[in-house]
Amino acid sequence: MTTSASQVELVDQADADQEIIAQVLAGSKDAFGVLIQRYSDPLYRHALGMTGSPDVAEDILQASFIKAYQHLGEVRGRFDAWVFRIVANSCKDWLKNIRRTHVSYEEDDQPSSFATPEEEMDRNELRTDLEYALARLPESLREAFVMKHVEGRSYEEMAVLLETTVGALKMRVHRARESLQALLEEKYA
Amino acid sequence: MTDETPEVPAPEKPIHRKTPIATPLVQAWLDGEETRDHLATADEQETAEFWSKINNEAAQLKRRNTPIHVQSRILNSLTDIPAVPDPPPSGGMKLSTPVMVIGGVVILAIGALLGFMLVR
Numbered sequence: 001m002t003t004s005a006s007q008v009e010l011v012d013q014a015d016a017d018q019e020i021i022a023q024v025l026a027g028s029k030d031a032f033g034v035l036i037q038r039y040s041d042p043l044y045r046h047a048l049g050m051t052g053s054p055d056v057a058e059d060i061l062q063a064s065f066i067k068a069y070q071h072l073g074e075v076r077g078r079f080d081a082w083v084f085r086i087v088a089n090s091c092k093d094w095l096k097n098i099r100r101t102h103v104s105y106e107e108d109d110q111p112s113s114f115a116t117p118e119e120e121m122d123r124n125e126l127r128t129d130l131e132y133a134l135a136r137l138p139e140s141l142r143e144a145f146v147m148k149h150v151e152g153r154s155y156e157e158m159a160v161l162l163e164t165t166v167g168a169l170k171m172r173v174h175r176a177r178e179s180l181q182a183l184l185e186e187k188y189a
Numbered sequence: 190m191t192d193e194t195p196e197v198p199a200p201e202k203p204i205h206r207k208t209p210i211a212t213p214l215v216q217a218w219l220d221g222e223e224t225r226d227h228l229a230t231a232d233e234q235e236t237a238e239f240w241s242k243i244n245n246e247a248a249q250l251k252r253r254n255t256p257i258h259v260q261s262r263i264l265n266s267l268t269d270i271p272a273v274p275d276p277p278p279s280g281g282m283k284l285s286t287p288v289m290v291i292g293g294v295v296i297l298a299i300g301a302l303l304g305f306m307l308v309r
Contacts (some may be wrong), residue, residue: 004265029267033291037260044254045250066266113260170220177219178211180243
């Protein structure tokens with residue numbers, strides 16, 4: 001079996017993370033900034049995709065990194081997978097809470113992210129509908145869809161982060177697509 | 190013998206699908222395992238067109254980065270937190286130094302007493 005370049009890259013990255021963690025544990029608080037810079041974007045996108053709210057995504061990201069910092073001595077294995085699980089669990093907790101309190105996505109303030117005024121209205125509408133449809137999916141399907149389509153992760157990477165198999169994740173993503181299509185097609189087909 | 194009527198499936202609500210359901214080939218294309226050229230039928234092309242719209246929207250989200258102020262906000266918030274603690278003890282109670290010293294002395298005394306009794 002050959003080792004792919006991406007696998008080598010992952011090992012190098014994990015080693016580099018371990019060095020930074022050692023620095024932070026030795027008292028260098030600033031070194032933690034390197035980890036924040038390295039992983040905040042994919043984690044932010046995950047939180048944004050899962051919650052649909054930039055404000056909530058920011059809060060989840062901040063709370064997750066603080067938690068990671070406070071428990072850094074407990075990291076075993078890859079830091080990125082460990083911190084991802086903190087963020088993913090926070091998102092699931094938030095979703096459970098928001099469903100319990102019946103707050104819909106439409107009630108969330110979502111600033112426009114589109115710079116082109118001609119397409120802004122249509123795209124905002126599609127985005128709102130997509131988020132609404134995503135919100136109606138079971139958490140596991142939503143999570144799989146967001147990781148594949150929004151974060152652009154490979155199934156192999158998803159399997160490592162979610163500690164499951166590629167086959168199971170393909171099934172989840174396929175089911176999520178079918179459900180989303182059923183929810184959206186009346187409007188966008 | 191009972192007069193059983195054949196089991197008739199409950200009439201389903203008509204599904205007005207405007208877009209054909211994603212076939213395994215379309216799913217494979219969405220997974221990046223096939224090129225769109227391999228989608229041969231009109232139905233598959235139609236489904237692919239639908240998903241292109243969704244993927245365009247997803248691509249917008251893919252380009253979203255953490256707002257700059259958030260990274261500095263996180264770093265700043267760490268200043269209020271004391272130094273990174275050691276991993277918390279798994280269960281057991283925490284003993285202070287004096288308690289440990291007294292405990293050590295007691296264990297030594299018991300050991301000495303036992304030793305003395307054995308020698309006698």
